[in-house]
Amino acid sequence: MNDLVPKSIENLPAVTAGTDDLLVQITSALGVPRDVLPAKVQIDHTWDNLPRLLSKIPSELRDERMIRLCVAVSVGLFDSAINYVWNSTIVELRQKVIRFGLPIVAQLTSKTLDESKLLEMMDHDLLKLCLELNLITEEGYFKH
Structure with missing residues (x-):
């Protein structure tokens, strides 16, 4: 990772590994096609870029909304x-x-x-x- 990205942000967990299975299960249970949500590759790409983007936000502004942002990104x-x-x-x-x-x-x-x-x-x-x-x-x- 980039030296400009703080270690705490750089080490975001790899939560997207099981995301697609979860999304398939949820969409199937509701009878909705999986493709109404972003593809796994899009979610993974966005998640991988998130630390660089979060590093541009001053640490004092990283609050509960940023946690919600991360959770939202992790599932597309x-x-x-x-x-x-x-x-x-x-x-x-x-x-x-x-x-x-x-x-x-x-x-x-x-x-x-x-x-x-x-x-x-x-x-x-x-x-x-x-x-x-x-x-x-x-x-x-x-x-x-």
Whole structure:
């Protein structure tokens, strides 16, 4: 593995070995074709790349959502994995706005904003606010 991948992430267990049998059993029990889920080779490929991707996430942001992401990837639920990443991103953006300073945000935007309003804010509006505050780039990259 890459020297840039922390040992704890590099050593993710090889959980995908029995995954296909499990998925075949579940889909058969429900009378659904196995091919409604990603193929074993796709799951294995994604699982093998996961440590490199996880290493790009600061350790303090690797929480229960990242565990759920790993479990979702291990069985090919890639859409669920994306949802966990998105939810983590939104949580972190809200924290960035709070660290920026809600009173400062209110002054810059001429809108009153407290934590409850921030929590109720739709994702789209939060993204627009973060872009306006220069906390993210047009491409969606976080700024430090």
